[in-house]
Amino acid sequence: xxxxxxxxxxxxxxxxxxxxxxxxxxxxxxxxxxxxxxxxxxxxxxxxxxxxxxxxxxxxxxxxxxxxxxxxxxxxxxxxxxxxxxxxxxxxxxxxxxxxxxxxxxxxxxxxxxxxxxxxxxxxxxxxxxxxxxxxxxxxxxxxxxxxxxxxxxxxxxxxxxxxxxxxxxxxxxxxxxxxxxxxxxxxxxxxxxxxxxxxxxxxxxxxxxxxxxxxxxxxxxxxxxxxxxxxxxxxxxxxxxxxxxxxxxxxxxxxxxxxxxxxxxxxxxxxxxxxxxxxxxxxxxxxxxxxxxxxxxxxxxxxxxxxxxxxxxxxxxxxxxxxxxxxxxxxxxxxxxxxxxxxxxxxxxxxxxxxxxxxxxxxxxxxxxxxxxxxxxxxxxxxxxxxxxxxxxxxxxxxxxx
Amino acid sequence: xxxxxxxxxxxxxxxxxxxxxxxxxxxxxxxxxxxxxxxxxxxxxxxxxxxxxxxxxxxxxxxxxxxxxxxxxxxxxxxxxxxxxxxxxxxxxxxxxxxxxxxxxxxxxxxxxxxxxxxxxxxxxxxxxxxxxxxxxxxxxxxxxxxxxxxxxxxxxxxxxxxxxxxxxxxxxxxxxxxxxxxxxxxxxxxxxxxxxxxxxxxxxxxxxxxxxxxxxxxxxxxxxxxxxxxxxxxxxxxxxxxxxxxxxxxxxxxxxxxxxxxxxxxxxxxxxxxxxxxxxxxxxxxxxxxxxxxxxxxxxxxxxxxxxxxxxxxxxxxxxxxxx
Numbered sequence: 001x002x003x004x005x006x007x008x009x010x011x012x013x014x015x016x017x018x019x020x021x022x023x024x025x026x027x028x029x030x031x032x033x034x035x036x037x038x039x040x041x042x043x044x045x046x047x048x049x050x051x052x053x054x055x056x057x058x059x060x061x062x063x064x065x066x067x068x069x070x071x072x073x074x075x076x077x078x079x080x081x082x083x084x085x086x087x088x089x090x091x092x093x094x095x096x097x098x099x100x101x102x103x104x105x106x107x108x109x110x111x112x113x114x115x116x117x118x119x120x121x122x123x124x125x126x127x128x129x130x131x132x133x134x135x136x137x138x139x140x141x142x143x144x145x146x147x148x149x150x151x152x153x154x155x156x157x158x159x160x161x162x163x164x165x166x167x168x169x170x171x172x173x174x175x176x177x178x179x180x181x182x183x184x185x186x187x188x189x190x191x192x193x194x195x196x197x198x199x200x201x202x203x204x205x206x207x208x209x210x211x212x213x214x215x216x217x218x219x220x221x222x223x224x225x226x227x228x229x230x231x232x233x234x235x236x237x238x239x240x241x242x243x244x245x246x247x248x249x250x251x252x253x254x255x256x257x258x259x260x261x262x263x264x265x266x267x268x269x270x271x272x273x274x275x276x277x278x279x280x281x282x283x284x285x286x287x288x289x290x291x292x293x294x295x296x297x298x299x300x301x302x303x304x305x306x307x308x309x310x311x312x313x314x315x316x317x318x319x320x321x322x323x324x325x326x327x328x329x330x331x332x333x334x335x336x337x338x339x340x341x342x343x344x345x346x347x348x349x350x351x352x353x354x355x356x357x358x359x360x361x362x363x364x365x366x367x368x369x370x371x372x373x374x375x376x377x378x379x380x381x382x383x384x385x386x387x388x389x390x391x392x393x394x395x396x397x398x399x400x401x402x403x
Numbered sequence: 404x405x406x407x408x409x410x411x412x413x414x415x416x417x418x419x420x421x422x423x424x425x426x427x428x429x430x431x432x433x434x435x436x437x438x439x440x441x442x443x444x445x446x447x448x449x450x451x452x453x454x455x456x457x458x459x460x461x462x463x464x465x466x467x468x469x470x471x472x473x474x475x476x477x478x479x480x481x482x483x484x485x486x487x488x489x490x491x492x493x494x495x496x497x498x499x500x501x502x503x504x505x506x507x508x509x510x511x512x513x514x515x516x517x518x519x520x521x522x523x524x525x526x527x528x529x530x531x532x533x534x535x536x537x538x539x540x541x542x543x544x545x546x547x548x549x550x551x552x553x554x555x556x557x558x559x560x561x562x563x564x565x566x567x568x569x570x571x572x573x574x575x576x577x578x579x580x581x582x583x584x585x586x587x588x589x590x591x592x593x594x595x596x597x598x599x600x601x602x603x604x605x606x607x608x609x610x611x612x613x614x615x616x617x618x619x620x621x622x623x624x625x626x627x628x629x630x631x632x633x634x635x636x637x638x639x640x641x642x643x644x645x646x647x648x649x650x651x652x653x654x655x656x657x658x659x660x661x662x663x664x665x666x667x668x669x670x671x672x673x674x675x676x677x678x679x680x681x682x683x684x685x686x687x688x689x690x691x692x693x694x695x696x697x698x699x700x701x702x703x704x705x706x707x708x709x710x711x712x713x714x715x716x717x718x719x720x721x722x723x724x725x726x727x728x
Contacts (some may be wrong), residue, residue: 146646150638152688153532154606230528230685233602233657240604240640250531250538 154240182356196304198271201313295370300359305390308352412477462505577634581612582716605686611709
């Protein structure tokens with residue numbers, strides 16, 4: 001109680017003896033300055049100038065010719081109105097004391113700037129910030145000079161690692177809280193085909209799978225994309241830089257025989273564009289082209305089941321006529337999307353589970369058996385059933401969509 | 404026994420330089436250059452015959468000179484100095500047909516080398532990452548250079564069927580760059596500000612001009628029948644190439660680039676054809692495995708090295724030559 005009372009006492013009311021309008025600010029307004037007793041500027045000025053010059057020239061040996069002197073005098077003219085309180089009130093400040101007062105403030109010293117920059121660099125890059133900063137500068141220089149490599153498919157490894165993955169990581173960890181299971185099923189080297197269910201209106205599940213594989217298995221997943229991806233501006237160049245290529249037999253076989261880990265989403269647009277009511281029901285798995293590519297190259301097929309991606313954008317409607325007009329497979333309508341504008345584009349923070357299943361080996365088959373349509377259909381069904389059952393198991397297991 | 408080589412298209416820079424280089428080859432006895440107009444530069448030991456391959460005179464030249472190897476490199480990419488598109492098509496397609504007809508009649512010709520281009524594969528978003536020699540374009544070219552080359556390749560395949568005793572080598576060269584090359588693509592890179600298609604970053608493959616001359620000579624001397632993609636190793640994306648070049652670039656929507664290209668073509672600043680616009684949107688890559696395994700040729704310059712060499716000599720733009728085949 002007593003403290004409160006004391007606090008109340010020190011609340012300044014009025015100007016506290018300083019010139020000004022009682023705004024509480026230390027610096028009086030220009031009108032108030034004109035009213036202040038020491039504001040006999042025009043009269044004093046001619047007398048002050050030479051004195052100030054002499055005094056400052058004496059005081060600071062570094063002060064050189066008039067070129068450097070003039071600005072300093074101007075600075076020295078102003079402070080008396082700023083810190084009169086410090087030097088004992090405006091009434092006592094005489095013309096001569098102007099130069100005798102504390103040295104004019106010239107800003108933060110250079111040393112402090114350096115220390116601040118160093119501290120900031122340490123905060124951002126950690127203890128070995130000098131090396132990390134040098135690396136970053138080198139990275140920026142390489143990017144600007146075009147001094148980097150891309151592979152045959154246009155995959156820019158450096159950009160993917162330093163930029164795409166870094167941008168996706170917080171989304172995966174903080175927003176969707178990815179839980180990855182069955183990592184031991186991803187081979188450490190050699191070609192393999194990851195086959196996944198596709199969902200979520202926007203193919204975020206592909207991006208998240210790429211990140212999960214990169215961060216946990218330390219390999220790059222090379223996604224196969226529909227031709228629409230390569231037709232769209234911006235998306236096409238990002239897709240190629242991120243390691244994607246066209247979903248066609250030639251590219252799939254070339255990548256698999258080159259020992260890459262290839263990702264394919266055989267449901268395609270039927271999968272991501274299906275209505276919310278059909279969530280977790282696998283659509284037709286294309287024509288089984290991915291199976292014949294795996295059979296021909298003899299690489300294992302790794303089924304991947306993704307739970308959680310269905311709920312990020314619940315697709316409740318479609319505008320087929322507009323979609324046809326724009327040449328896209330569907331125009332999504334979610335409970336939020338066109339209504340909330342850009343805010344509706346924020347995905348719902350569902351909890352994701354990615355489970356890599358046991359690899360289905362294809363090396364026991366002859367390459368010629370890839371021509372056998374019955375075998376291709378059987379293997380396709382096997383992969384599809386595996387993913388569907390894992391999806392049901394995961395759904396039964398999870399507590400709620402967002403937990 | 405030395406070979407007698409007939410080279411078409413010697414009036415243009417690349418043809419003239421090939422003829423000169425071939426004349427210096429010890430395994431080649433004699434080189435005969437053929438073109439409608441005499442070459443402008445030094446042709447060394449090449450004997451020049453002024454003849455139009457569009458008329459049957461060429462058959463007489465083949466017979467009289469006992470030619471056993473024909474190197475056909477007079478297919479032009481741009482109308483350039485030849486005149487309009489009609490003249491260009493006549494030169495390319497009718498000229499090639501006449502030459503093939505003459506070769507078919509000839510009893511001395513054992514080997515035919517045709518310089519084609521990877522432009523025949525076209526460019527589209529449905530393209531595979533790398534074209535092999537067995538693949539065709541996703542959509543047949545409807546006009547321009549690509550259509551000419553596609554038709555010429557058809558005639559060459561027909562000739563190979565009718566004369567199985569003649570070794571026919573079809574060299575599909577990637578975009579040729581180098582200090583001396585004047586082509587639509589090098590003109591594009593020589594622009595002060597490079598227009599790019601917004602949102603697309605095509606993959607490009609280059610072949611150095613020296614490598615083109617080497618591979619043609621290799622094919623003329625060794626004679627490996629078949630179709631071969633020839634390109635430097637690796638790829639560059641257009642954004643990367645522009646940054647390495649150090650020229651400012653401006654990204655524009657595709658229709659704006661197309662409009663700009665049409666304007667530049669009318670103003671004769673640069674030949675910016677629709678097929679080049681498509682190429683600069685979607686890019687192209689070709690597989691060169693067969694070049695190594697069957698043709699036995701190894702380019703000296705990778706794509707990046709060829710482009711670096713082009714960048715080095717960019718400042719003084721050469722004035723000679725009228726366009727590349």
